[in-house]
Amino acid sequence: MTNTEENEETNMAAWLLGIKNLQIQPYHLPPLGPNDVKVQIKALGICGSDVHHFKNMRVANFIVKKPMVIGHECAGIIKEVGSNVKSQAVGDRVALEPGISCQTCNLCKNGTYNLCKKMKFFGSPPTNGSLANQVVHPENLVFKLPDNVSLEEGAMCEPLSVGVHACRRANVTPDSKVLIFGAGPIGLVTMLAAHAFGASKVIIADIDDHRLSIAKDLGANGTVKVSTNLQDTDEDTEKIQKTMGDSIDISFDCVGFDKTMSTALNATRAGGKVCLVGLGRSQMTIPLVAAAAREVDVIGIFRYRNTWPLCIELLKTGKIDVKPLITHRYKFTQEDVEKAFETSARGGNAIKVMFNL
Template identity: 45%
Template sequence: MANKQDNLSAILYGVEDLRLEQRPIPEINDNEVLLEMDCVGICGSDVHYLVHGRIGDFVVEKPMIVGHESSGVVAKVGKNVTNLKVGDRVAIEPGVGCRLCEFCKTGKYNLCEKMIFCATPPVNGNLSRYYKHAADFCHKLPPNVSMEEGALLEPLSVGVHACLRAGVGPGSEVLILGAGPIGLVTLLTAKAMGATKILITDMIQGRLDVAKELGATHTLLVSRDLDEKTIVKKIHEVMETVPSKTIECCGGETTSRLAILATKSGGCVVIVGMGQAEVKIPLCNALVREVDIRGVFRYVNAYPIALSLIASGAVDAKKLVTHHFDITETTKAFETSRYGHGGAIKVMIHCQPRDKNNSKPFNS
């Protein structure tokens, strides 16, 4: 175990003000565990808070520890905890509902109005040496799943939830708009769920090259100077069909419009990306063709599915991790993620020496 006097933490004070400081080691309650943190991936939301200081109504008004894509090792358990023991390696599902409201009781805890979610103001995240969390939202990792893969369960769960919302299954023909980290995990999930045709679009060829390696059957490089009718036509030509499932992973008005226009009548559009609060979309087009439009807010009941996909080998997410940094290099890690240095896709920060808690090296 690390020195228990050392709880180095990455703290966001405001726009462009990210600092490394010592924080007290948290005291746990009877239903919590204290975790010695291992891996924390940088999410687009972490970068957004750094650059803008807010996401919608969530505003950084006081110093906040960042990070929520994570894994760790149980260092201490509360007296009521029976599902975990000291030394267990776990993936940390970062959002905990109240357990009492209608949404929690009906299994839709992601919609809980009292949801406590890591690194969402004013709640602290877990890019620290030590962090406490609800024991029942920690998922024990089998020996063949690395700590990095445990951290990747968070973005992968978004892909799982999106594909479930879209109804992806054997034989599905899927269009994914955006080949960033969320688009790529959605691609991996759709492939594992049996989709036979998957076209993914992006404006950066390097991302599409990665998508091809991960199993996309088709890719399409798009540019800002192409009008939407031309892009829709190209999508249909490349796929040699009209997709029945479209998953939008960019958060732009342009791609939300394309998602509707490119989808088969009677099909389903799932909007994962969150951009402006209000956008203009071709709603009448969707109505007269009975194209369902569904939203996604994080994920729900998806962690066990994501873990089984990785543990079984149905999904190999290791190629998503392009860069590794020690927690003391957090500023450099954020710069790499923010600016895409070196073709960065998923940047992983290690709170302990890399591979310390893996049964075998991550990339073996």
């Protein structure tokens, strides 16, 4: 038996078999291609989409129809390289960008590869994810980590990329005054990214006092506790504008409900921008005509593109510190996998739940 065969037989992964049914079982990797690397996964964070798959076996139109390895926020150590690999070496500590685009369609050729219709994305059905001992991944989607950036921070490049891409799309600049809806992981990394892009003022709105206190500790210039009444947009708009003290140039909705998007459109100044980041609802009823009459631009994002080098640089230079977002850590055992996903699904005090493999 070769070493490769032995590794493949003993490689284990967390398989999603049904609603709230995760089992650690063998995972036989595809062969290592000439442009691929084999990575021993060392750190992996649980994303909101992972929780949706765990609880519902679907996220929007992405439906789990057969057993699937879960997870995509990951970093690890290279164990083997393909024959053509030049930029990576065995032993390198790396962060992995989880989506493999076709690289041949017009979207890919134009640089918007995150919108590729043939995208194969870790842990998004039908593609297996990376909560495993080892995975095989293309060399060009693996990024070496500096010595002062930990593997956990490397895994956090994935959610941070969402915030960085959102700030790029909305063109956050040093004179931008920013509002963020949602003090969950994505809202918080969007806040960190907005500050790193130089935004002069960033406030966060949420319904939860604990998460708002975390946002304040992480550098929010102000926080607003909004109502749980889904119809109450006027009072929330007034609270937000009073807290901001200035007109809001850019709003990021990191929740994605009718109410949050409606309030964002109402609170943002004429000629400003609202960026929809969270996908809480597949359809919304929002005051779009009134916003259009004030020339409020509505933009959206889907995942990210070309963000890993910048994220790693922001972490390396200390312009962004994601370590405080990691609130819970678990091992890669059957018991801990179940506990970790239950903890993440409950929310509460959990921000980012991280596996140490």
